[in-house]
Structure formats: structure tokens, C-alpha cells
Amino acid sequence: MTNTTLKLLAQQLQLSISTVSRALKDHPDIAASTKAKVHALAQSMDYEPNAYAIQLRTQNSRILGVIVPAISNLFYDSFISAVEEESRKHDYALMIMQSSNQAENELNNLKIFRQNRVSGVFACLSSHPENLEVYHKMNEREIPVVFFDIVPKDNRFTKVRMADERCAIIAAEKVIQRNGKKVLALFGDPGLSISQKRKxxxxxxxxxxxxxxxxxxxxxxxxxxxxxxxxKQYSKTQKFDTVFCMTDEILIGVMKAVQALQIKVPSELGIITISNGFIPNLYHPKISYVETSGFELGKLAFVQMMANIKGGKTQTELTVDAKYIEGGSL
Amino acid sequence: MTNTTLKLLAQQLQLSISTVSRALKDHPDIAASTKAKVHALAQSMDYEPNAYAIQLRTQNSRILGVIVPAISNLFYDSFISAVEEESRKHDYALMIMQSSNQAENELNNLKIFRQNRVSGVFACLSSHPENLEVYHKMNEREIPVVFFDIVPKDNRFTKVRMADERCAIIAAEKVIQRNGKKVLALFGDPGLSISQKRKxxxxxxxxxxxxxxxxxxxxxxxxxxxxxxxxKQYSKTQKFDTVFCMTDEILIGVMKAVQALQIKVPSELGIITISNGFIPNLYHPKISYVETSGFELGKLAFVQMMANIKGGKTQTELTVDAKYIEGGSL
DNA sequence: GTATCAATATCAAACGTTTGCGAAATTTTT
DNA sequence: AAAAATTTCGCAAACGTTTGATATTGATAC
Structure with a gap:
């Protein structure tokens, strides 16, 4: 069974295609009686406008591309949720792609975005990016790009990110407050810029x-x-009494050791981490953490995107601040 | 700067649009020398075919829709990964939508799918679905639907799902092997059919x-x-010594209590769960679990989809078997 | 009775591709 | 050297929609 089109409706009603089109979008030129008839038939014939025809004609896809390393990561998941929510309000749809942190996928995804003439793209760089060139080309084609979380240094781009330094500083404050004798601070892959910044x-x-x-x-x-x-470290003579984890991944490892060694938290060991909140709440007591909210970042990114789409160029780097969430682990 | 089109290329090269089009797709009618020229110019002008024009013309979107309750759920995430992988191989793209388990979103997403003339849809029903009607309409329009994980009873549909009963049975076997004195079996929301089946x-x-x-x-x-x-239960006189969790969600709660009460696993308490594997590996010792792989389910679903697209109707219900993964908790 | 105006509906072009068919141009066959 | 076959390319229609320009009414004004 073939799809209902404007032409089909027009034939049935003995009207022109343009009249049907205008009737469906409530154009003032069309008589109320005609509109009623058109709407009725469209309804009963399950008319669904062909998105491709519309986009071809209007040259406006109203689709925004999003590239994240992985959608299963809760931080990015909340980022997407925020962007999705805003997009819905502004009548945009989302095209979500994963890079799995590989530059090759990133390029492929961008290609698909271009072929689908997206109105803009939110990009989180893969950890070892190479070609910023391609992003410059996007901008030349007037496809705005808003980088988030992992952003390039080049300040011709629009970027939003978490206040990484602030996160680490807030955590440091809390560590100092606990006033332990020996602190262990664990950071991620030393090659990653985020590890360096936080450290x-x-x-x-x-x-x-x-x-x-x-x-x-x-x-x-x-x-x-x-x-x-x-x-290894915990078996030494002077045991550390406070540990700071830079990320969920680190925390998970730490907690496995804590369980294995049956270390009492927080009496024997105080723990603090930086996280979006899911993992810390898996344990008892809940782990105290500095929250990095992908959700707020998403909201901010969307605002920037709209500014870019409407107002032309806006090169700025904005950051979302972090806040401390008290668990029972410190 | 406007996008490069076939017309533009044709003008530059003093060729017709059709020649350029054919040259780019290596049509035998075109001379090798012309092909070379066309390719060269297309390259240098960053030609990207307009996906909308193609789809409008060919009436084939090569896009598959996927509806999941939530992409952050690791089970669905692995399902998506599998479908994505296969799709890439078969030159399909994916449009992923979340229902958040709400029928309203589900309907909205389906509408977007229809407007984008998807070639097929993978659907996981929201927990309290109402309108199977809309799915029947999709089938009337010759848009194949493959249900996965949470599927309707109506056997006119194509469905793939985990062997829920088998999962529970495998777990039961292991529980019996442990030969405890008192077993606690925890199931999810009694309203959900999956809870009932497993129970x-x-x-x-x-x-x-x-x-x-x-x-x-x-x-x-x-x-x-x-x-x-x-x-509550653990404070009773005769403590249970084995606990079975129907799902990750249950396990998380159980483990928090276990940590709070400082119960020794597995000596005091044996634990087994049904999971995709992420959560069980967060603890020490690792929790033993019956694996439900969204990945394999995705592969199976894709096969069914292709069969549907090519061969017309195939109403079948297939299941993916489960296997036991030894942790150290039982 | 003619000019003006508003209301309503239609025409036709355009968006960028693909593709069946036919037309030159070149080569091969006889 | 003419006919046939082959290679290479262009024409034009179609996909479904939007939209500026235009046409057709009937009513109102002078």
C-alpha cells in the first residue's frame, strides 16, 4: 500500500495540490470549509508529510547532529537528554552518533551529518583527535559546531565544557577539611588532557x-x-586515610579493593570522587562526589547552538560549574 | 557558502547532470577519462550527495528506526551496538528514539519514523502499551516491525526476545547446587509480565x-x-543464606544492604542475579550472573528485519538463550 | 456600468537526484 | 564505403513538497 501524498488528497477532493498544502498548514488564503474537508480526508487517509520532500524544498533539515564517545556513558546520556528536551521544544530532531573514541568513526559520522544536511552539530572530540580541519570546513559551509566536554584549544570554535579545574578544587577543599594524615589522589590516563587539568x-x-x-x-x-x-599501597605501614578519585572508572576500581580488603568507610578511609552520581550511589555508604552534570551542559550547549544558528558567529568558551554532593564516605 | 550539487559540477565540467551522476557511481556507460575528471572535481569541491534528494527519488530511506525505553540502559545499549554494527554492513543508518517507557513518546516516535519513511522499525514496547493498532498500520504500509525484549502477545508480529524462563531456570539450578537452607528470591514489579514469567x-x-x-x-x-x-529480612532469627535477584536494579539494592550489614559474600550469603554483566562486576567478589546479552538479541533482530524487508511476511518468535557467568558470589 | 478590493483557489517553478530512453560519435564488421 | 554495433553522453520525467505570482470569483464603491 502506497503512502498518501498531497497529490492523492488533491485528486480525491478535486482541489489543487497547493490548496491542499495550504489548507493543512492553516494558511489564511484558504476558506474554513475547505480546510475542514482537507483535514478530514488527510486524517482518514493517514496522511504523513514526506520529511524528505519538505527538507529538499525548504533546504532546512531541522536536524541536529550529536557525536558522543558512547551513549551508554551516563554523563553523555544526560547531556543528550537535555539537548533532546530543548530540541523538542524548538522543533528540531536529533541524530545521535557514537565515535567510540575513534577518530575514524568521528569522521564517518560527520560525513553522514553533512549528507543529511544537519542544521548544526554538537561534537565531543574523540580522545586523540587529528583533523580539526574538517570542523573548519563545516563552519565554512555554515554548519555551526558546538563542542562540548572534550573541546579543541583553537578558540575560533564555540565550546562548552565542565569547569574541570573547579571540580578538582572543590574536591581538594573537602579533602583538606577531612584533615587526614595521608592522602592518595588518583588520576586517569596521564596522556589525556582532562587528567592533566584536574591533577x-x-x-x-x-x-x-x-x-x-x-x-x-x-x-x-x-x-x-x-x-x-x-x-599494593594499602598494605604499607602508614596506611592512607583519604582517597580522591578523578572519575567513576577509578572509583570502581578503588571500591573493589575496598570491599576485598574490608576497609571501613569512612572511618578507616575517606573517599571522594568526581562523577555524575550514578556509580557513587551504588555503594553503602554512598560516596561523596563533586557533580558534573551533563544535563546542564546540554542545556548550555543548546543555547549556544541556537545563538549560532540565528546570530551567525559566536566564538566563546563557556563552562558549567560543579557542586558538591554529600554522601557518607568522607 | 552554498552546497555543491550535481548541477554545479556539471556546469563546471560542461557535462550533463546525468553524466556526472553516473560517473560518480561508476556506471559502465561513462568513459574512464570522464569519470576521473568528475571524481577529481567532486573531491576538490567537497561534493556530498544530498540524502534527501536521493531518498525522495529512490523512495528508499535506508534508515531503520529503533525504539528503546532508555539508551542508558546497558542491555539496550548493547542491543543498539549490535544493530548498528549490522546496519553499517548492510548500508543502513539508524534513528534511535527513547520512549522512557511512556506510550505517548512511543507514539510520537513512531510518527517521526513514518514521516522519515524508515525502512523498518525495531520496537521495544513501553511497559504499559495500549495501541498495538498503530503497529498494525505500519505493517499495512509495508513497514516491517521487529519487536524485541518486551513484545506483544499477538502472534501476527515478528518478535525476538531473551529466553526469560530459561534465565530463571539456569539461576534456579545454581541455587539448588549451592544447597542452602534458606533462599530468598527477589523479583521486580509484579505488574510487569517479565517479573511474572521469571517468577x-x-x-x-x-x-x-x-x-x-x-x-x-x-x-x-x-x-x-x-x-x-x-x-528487614536479614535481622530475623534464621537468616537466609542464598539470594536470587531478578535484575540489576534488585541487585543494586541488595548489595547496598549487604555492604551496610557487612555480610560476607559468599560465605554468609550466596548471591546470583540476571544481568548483562556490568553491575555484577562492580563488586568484590564479582557477582555470579546469568547473562542476558542485548548484543546477541540485536544480531538476531537484524536478521529478522532483513528477512522481513526482503521476503515479505515472516511471523515468528525467536529467543536468545542465556548462559551462566561464574563470579565469586555463589 | 466600470473600477476597486477582498477572498479564494490555481499555476508553475524549484529543491537535487536517479534512470529509461534516445542521440551522437566512434569503432567494427562486411 | 556503407551498414552495423558499440561506446559515450544528454533529455526529460519523476519523487513530494513549498511558495511567489496569477487567475477567478463575487461583492462593494463610485
Whole structure:
């Protein structure tokens, strides 16, 4: 069974296609009686406008592309939710693609976006990006790009991101408040810029505001590494009493070791992490964390996108602040 | 800057549009030398075919719609991964929508699918579906629908799902092997058909193969409920020594209580769950689980979809079997 | 009775592709 | 050297919609 089209409706009603088209969109030129008839028939014939024809004609896809490393990541998931919510309000649809952190996929996805003439794209760079060139080309074609979370240094781009330094600083404050004797601070893959940023901010803050506190800085690029690290470190004579985890991944490893060694939290060991909140709430007591909300980031990104679409160029870097969520682990 | 089109290329090269079109798709009618020229110019002008024009002309969107309750759910995430992988191979793109388990969203998403003339849709019913009517209409329009995971009873539809009963039975086997004195079996929202299925299968199996084992059956429709349940039940005189969780959600609650009460796993309490594997691996020891792989389900669903697209009607219900993954919790 | 105006509906072009068919141009066959 | 076959390309229609321009009414004004 073939799809209902304007032509079909027009034939049935002995009207022209344009009249039917205008009737359906409530154009003032059309008599109320005609509109009624058209609407009735359209309803009964299950008319659904052909999105492709519309987009071809109007040259406006009203589709926004989103590239995330992985949709299963809760941070990106909440980012998408926010963008989706706003998009719905503004009558845009979303095309969501995963890069799996691989530059190749990223390029492929961008290609699909271009072929679908998206009205704009939200992009989170894969961890080892190469071709910013392609993004410049997007801008030349007047396809606005809003980078989020993992953003390029080049300041000709529009970017929104979490205040990574602030997150680390807030956590450092809390660590100082606990006033432990020995602190362990765990960061992710040292090659990632986010690890460096957070580490620098954390370390700076600690050294200026608690210079005498004993802090060990270590890196772990996987949960397993973090787990092993704790297992080894914790057997030493002077056990650490506070641990800071840069990310959920680190936290997961730490918590496995904590369970294995049956360490009491928070009495023997205080734990604090940076997270969106899902993982910390899996444990008892709940882990205290500095919240990085993908949701708010999404809202902000959307505002920037609209500004870009309407007002032309706006190169700015905006950040979303973080807040501390009290669990029972510190 | 406007987009490059076939017309533009044709003008530049003093060729006709059709020649350019054919050259780009390696049509045998076109001379090799012309092809070379066309390709070169297309390359340098960053030609990207307009997906809308193509789809309008060919009446084939090569887009498949997917409706899941939530993309952040790891089960559905792996389902999507599988479908995505296969789609890529077969040159289909995906349009992914969330229903958030609400019938209204489900209908809206289907509308968008229809307007985008998707070639087929994978649908996971929202937990309290109403209108199967709309799916029948899709089929009338020759848009194949493959239901997955949560499927309708109506057997005019194509469906794939996990072997829910088998999962529960495998878990029951393991529970019997542990040979505990007192077993607690926790199931989800009693209103959901999946809860009923798993419970019936589990209970049947227990009653036939270990009729003398003491089993308590309870329902919890959230993590919190499960946690409270354990807290209350565990204080009783004869503590249970084995617990079966129907789902990750239940497991999370159980594990919080386990941590709070400092119960030793598996010595004091054996734990087994049904899961895709992420959550069980967050703990130490790792929780043993019966794996329900969204990935395999996705592969199967895709095969069914292709069969539907090519071969017309195929009403069947296929299931993916489950397997037991040994952790250290039982 | 002619000019003006408003209301209503139609015409026709355009968006960028694909593709059946036919037309040159070139080569091969006889 | 003419006929036939082959290679290479262009014409034009179609997909379903939107929209500026235009046509057809009938009513109102002078």
C-alpha cells in the first residue's frame, strides 16, 4: 500500500495540490470549509508529510547532529537528554552518533551529518583527535559546531565544557577539611588532557592551602589498575586515610579493593570522587562526589547552538560549574 | 557558502547532470577519462550527495528506526551496538528514539519514523502499551516491525526476545547446587509480565527439583525497596543464606544492604542475579550472573528485519538463550 | 456600468537526484 | 564505403513538497 501524498488528497477532493498544502498548514488564503474537508480526508487517509520532500524544498533539515564517545556513558546520556528536551521544544530532531573514541568513526559520522544536511552539530572530540580541519570546513559551509566536554584549544570554535579545574578544587577543599594524615589522589590516563587539568588544579590547590598535608599522586588508566594500586599501597605501614578519585572508572576500581580488603568507610578511609552520581550511589555508604552534570551542559550547549544558528558567529568558551554532593564516605 | 550539487559540477565540467551522476557511481556507460575528471572535481569541491534528494527519488530511506525505553540502559545499549554494527554492513543508518517507557513518546516516535519513511522499525514496547493498532498500520504500509525484549502477545508480529524462563531456570539450578537452607528470591514489579514469567519459571523449577528447599518469594519494584527488604529480612532469627535477584536494579539494592550489614559474600550469603554483566562486576567478589546479552538479541533482530524487508511476511518468535557467568558470589 | 478590493483557489517553478530512453560519435564488421 | 554495433553522453520525467505570482470569483464603491 502506497503512502498518501498531497497529490492523492488533491485528486480525491478535486482541489489543487497547493490548496491542499495550504489548507493543512492553516494558511489564511484558504476558506474554513475547505480546510475542514482537507483535514478530514488527510486524517482518514493517514496522511504523513514526506520529511524528505519538505527538507529538499525548504533546504532546512531541522536536524541536529550529536557525536558522543558512547551513549551508554551516563554523563553523555544526560547531556543528550537535555539537548533532546530543548530540541523538542524548538522543533528540531536529533541524530545521535557514537565515535567510540575513534577518530575514524568521528569522521564517518560527520560525513553522514553533512549528507543529511544537519542544521548544526554538537561534537565531543574523540580522545586523540587529528583533523580539526574538517570542523573548519563545516563552519565554512555554515554548519555551526558546538563542542562540548572534550573541546579543541583553537578558540575560533564555540565550546562548552565542565569547569574541570573547579571540580578538582572543590574536591581538594573537602579533602583538606577531612584533615587526614595521608592522602592518595588518583588520576586517569596521564596522556589525556582532562587528567592533566584536574591533577594540576588539585595539586596547586593542595600545595597552597595545605602545604604540609602528605599527598601521593598516582595515575591509573583503568579500573583494574586503580584496584591493584589500592591493594599494593594499602598494605604499607602508614596506611592512607583519604582517597580522591578523578572519575567513576577509578572509583570502581578503588571500591573493589575496598570491599576485598574490608576497609571501613569512612572511618578507616575517606573517599571522594568526581562523577555524575550514578556509580557513587551504588555503594553503602554512598560516596561523596563533586557533580558534573551533563544535563546542564546540554542545556548550555543548546543555547549556544541556537545563538549560532540565528546570530551567525559566536566564538566563546563557556563552562558549567560543579557542586558538591554529600554522601557518607568522607 | 552554498552546497555543491550535481548541477554545479556539471556546469563546471560542461557535462550533463546525468553524466556526472553516473560517473560518480561508476556506471559502465561513462568513459574512464570522464569519470576521473568528475571524481577529481567532486573531491576538490567537497561534493556530498544530498540524502534527501536521493531518498525522495529512490523512495528508499535506508534508515531503520529503533525504539528503546532508555539508551542508558546497558542491555539496550548493547542491543543498539549490535544493530548498528549490522546496519553499517548492510548500508543502513539508524534513528534511535527513547520512549522512557511512556506510550505517548512511543507514539510520537513512531510518527517521526513514518514521516522519515524508515525502512523498518525495531520496537521495544513501553511497559504499559495500549495501541498495538498503530503497529498494525505500519505493517499495512509495508513497514516491517521487529519487536524485541518486551513484545506483544499477538502472534501476527515478528518478535525476538531473551529466553526469560530459561534465565530463571539456569539461576534456579545454581541455587539448588549451592544447597542452602534458606533462599530468598527477589523479583521486580509484579505488574510487569517479565517479573511474572521469571517468577513462574523459577518457582516451578524449584518446586519440582528441590521441593524441600525453603524459598521465600518477594517483589521489589525499586532498588530502594530491595535494600529495605534485605535490611528487614536479614535481622530475623534464621537468616537466609542464598539470594536470587531478578535484575540489576534488585541487585543494586541488595548489595547496598549487604555492604551496610557487612555480610560476607559468599560465605554468609550466596548471591546470583540476571544481568548483562556490568553491575555484577562492580563488586568484590564479582557477582555470579546469568547473562542476558542485548548484543546477541540485536544480531538476531537484524536478521529478522532483513528477512522481513526482503521476503515479505515472516511471523515468528525467536529467543536468545542465556548462559551462566561464574563470579565469586555463589 | 466600470473600477476597486477582498477572498479564494490555481499555476508553475524549484529543491537535487536517479534512470529509461534516445542521440551522437566512434569503432567494427562486411 | 556503407551498414552495423558499440561506446559515450544528454533529455526529460519523476519523487513530494513549498511558495511567489496569477487567475477567478463575487461583492462593494463610485
Amino acid at each position: 594540576n588544579a588539585f595539586q596547586n590547590f593542595m600545595e597552597t592551602y595545605a602545604p604540609k598535608m602528605h599527598v601521593t599522586y598516582l595515575n591509573a588508566s583503568s579500573s583494574k589498575e586503580a584496584e591493584d594500586l589500592i591493594q | 513462574n519459571a523459577f518457582q516451578n523449577f524449584m518446586e519440582t527439583y528441590a521441593p524441600k528447599m525453603h524459598v521465600t518469594y518477594l517483589n521489589a519494584s525499586s532498588s530502594k525497596e530491595a535494600e529495605d527488604l534485605i535490611q
